[in-house]
Amino acid sequence: MDIINDFAPYVGLAVILYAIRQTSKVSNRYIPIVAVVLGVLYSFWESGVSPHTTLIGLKYALLGIGTVAGVKYFIESSAKK
Numbered sequence: 001m002d003i004i005n006d007f008a009p010y011v012g013l014a015v016i017l018y019a020i021r022q023t024s025k026v027s028n029r030y031i032p033i034v035a036v037v038l039g040v041l042y043s044f045w046e047s048g049v050s051p052h053t054t055l056i057g058l059k060y061a062l063l064g065i066g067t068v069a070g071v072k073y074f075i076e077s078s079a080k081k
Contacts, residue, residue: 009042013064021068031068035061 017035020026026034036058043057 009046010060010063010067013039013042013060014067017064017068018071021072032061032065035065039064 013035016038017031020034021028021031039059039061040054040057043053043060047053047056
């Protein structure tokens with residue numbers, strides 16, 4: 001059950017970032033900044049403010065950015081075939 005609790009914020013952030021990417025209101029250049037802000041804010045909300053929770057928030061942000069990029073490249077490569 002602990003794996004699900006650790007995995008859920010990452011998936012939620014990835015979905016939110018993908019939805020933001022699909023809109024044209026935020027430039028794609030700012031998505032990593034949005035990811036870092038959302039990841040750190042969620043981590044602070046979940047566990048309080050400390051250096052350790054900052055690192056956890058950055059981990060969520062990096063995993064979310066990587067997932068969005070992976071989905072983007074997968075969809076683009078499938079469309080080219």
